[in-house]
Amino acid sequence: MTTSETSTTNASTTNDQYFVRAKASIPGGVNSPVRAYGSVGGTPRFLVSANGPYVTDAEGREYVDLVASWGPAILGHAHPTVVSAVQEAAARGLSFGASTPGETELAELVRSRVSVGDQAPIEKIRMVSTGTEATMTAIRLARGYTGRDLLVKFAGHYHGHSDSLLAEAGSGLATLALPGSAGITAETAAQTIVLPYNDLDAVRKAFDENSERIAAVIVEAAAANMGVLAPDPGFNKALSEITTQQGALLIVDEVLTGFRVGPAGWWGLEASGAVPGGIGWKPDLVTFGKVIGGGMPLAALGGRAEIMDYLAPLGPVYQAGTLSGNPVAVAAGIATLQLADASVYARIDEVAALVARETSAALSREGVAHSVQNAGSLFSFSFTHGAPRDYDDVRAQEAFRYPPFFHAMLDAGVNLPPSVFEAWFLTAAHDDRAVGRILEALPGAARAAAAAVAPV
Numbered sequence: 001m002t003t004s005e006t007s008t009t010n011a012s013t014t015n016d017q018y019f020v021r022a023k024a025s026i027p028g029g030v031n032s033p034v035r036a037y038g039s040v041g042g043t044p045r046f047l048v049s050a051n052g053p054y055v056t057d058a059e060g061r062e063y064v065d066l067v068a069s070w071g072p073a074i075l076g077h078a079h080p081t082v083v084s085a086v087q088e089a090a091a092r093g094l095s096f097g098a099s100t101p102g103e104t105e106l107a108e109l110v111r112s113r114v115s116v117g118d119q120a121p122i123e124k125i126r127m128v129s130t131g132t133e134a135t136m137t138a139i140r141l142a143r144g145y146t147g148r149d150l151l152v153k154f155a156g157h158y159h160g161h162s163d164s165l166l167a168e169a170g171s172g173l174a175t176l177a178l179p180g181s182a183g184i185t186a187e188t189a190a191q192t193i194v195l196p197y198n199d200l201d202a203v204r205k206a207f208d209e210n211s212e213r214i215a216a217v218i219v220e221a222a223a224a225n226m227g228v229l230a231p232d233p234g235f236n237k238a239l240s241e242i243t244t245q246q247g248a249l250l251i252v253d254e255v256l257t258g259f260r261v262g263p264a265g266w267w268g269l270e271a272s273g274a275v276p277g278g279i280g281w282k283p284d285l286v287t288f289g290k291v292i293g294g295g296m297p298l299a300a301l302g303g304r305a306e307i308m309d310y311l312a313p314l315g316p317v318y319q320a321g322t323l324s325g326n327p328v329a330v331a332a333g334i335a336t337l338q339l340a341d342a343s344v345y346a347r348i349d350e351v352a353a354l355v356a357r358e359t360s361a362a363l364s365r366e367g368v369a370h371s372v373q374n375a376g377s378l379f380s381f382s383f384t385h386g387a388p389r390d391y392d393d394v395r396a397q398e399a400f401r402y403p404p405f406f407h408a409m410l411d412a413g414v415n416l417p418p419s420v421f422e423a424w425f426l427t428a429a430h431d432d433r434a435v436g437r438i439l440e441a442l443p444g445a446a447r448a449a450a451a452a453v454a455p456v
Ligand SMILES: Cc1ncc(COP(=O)(O)O)c(C=O)c1O
Pocket: 129, 130, 131, 132, 133, 135, 158, 159, 160, 161, 220, 225, 253, 254, 255, 256, 257, 289, 290, 299
């Protein structure tokens, strides 16, 4: 165990004490609801440092981390090369509010990475600061480009917290069992059509009923915010065909999957045939976040030049940002993508498969009904009796088994996402020691899940 002290923390202050203090000044004590332990109960760990596969809390306790900052830390935390790149960029200036050479370098890197054979869907790319901004801009762009107003999204998919996209969203809304958010006007809500995932008939019907009104279909490349649910083979390709026929755009949200499940994201896995059913299609627009910024606030949207050039200053769709393309964030993104080579993805695939397999085995040994779902190296568990295909299936699970499972893992020094609806994130820094600690914790956690009693 390590003890960490900084100017803002004191090793004698407990997580409980920090939480009490935080709640007095910050709503719920958190700056994002997913951190609040809302569905698992207990006190969130206040983290003071992170290194490789580990995070350390304010009490000096070290945990093997399976959250990885909700995805970005693909190389593990605080990779020395990325930290150096950030330090060097910071020393040159934190923000200029002007174009920088690094932005173009990162744009070129993304364009060349997200290509398979002669297929290269990212012809142009615009950088923003969060995934929310990326999807919000993508739908505005789709509306501006097509001149249409309606939007199709899928139940359980999460695309950030802009007004149009919170209806039946996954992630924290699934965790807190919220159907949507207050504060969104009825007019805005009425412009989003929410359909069941993996249901192409529902998509065709929506287009039949709203002829020439749907601007775009937005879909997570592989759903990972209601637990992980890979699309049925061919689902994304069929969406591409339907939207093309109907004069609408297909926005593929790779904020979570992009540069994490493979060098060219989930689309790259489909386009290369690494997962079935997806050869020969291209998204119109793609959104990125998380890994693209290497742990710094950076996200992006990209796609066909003809569409992207509808953005200001060339086109009529406005989008802007004081910190867009921030030089320090860009430096972290470039360093991260340069390091994320085939060996990184091979290691993550290997450890993810191992941890998923062993967790499933531990649950089976205790007779706990569950399904393990994966999309490449992203995976999660649901306490269901069969394999779920959509949000209704996932919501019907025995979710009460997760809190005791989560806390047993935490007590044993493993930091899992504090919700059954979130993916588990491995990194290339998860070495045998870190994985060994996860495996040691599993039998006790599986027993705790087995002993869980349904609420009356
Ligand atoms: C698929 C997807 N899209 C969009 C977002 C929003 O990104 P951000 O949290 O950076 O706003 C997230 C995650 O939060 C996500 O998983």
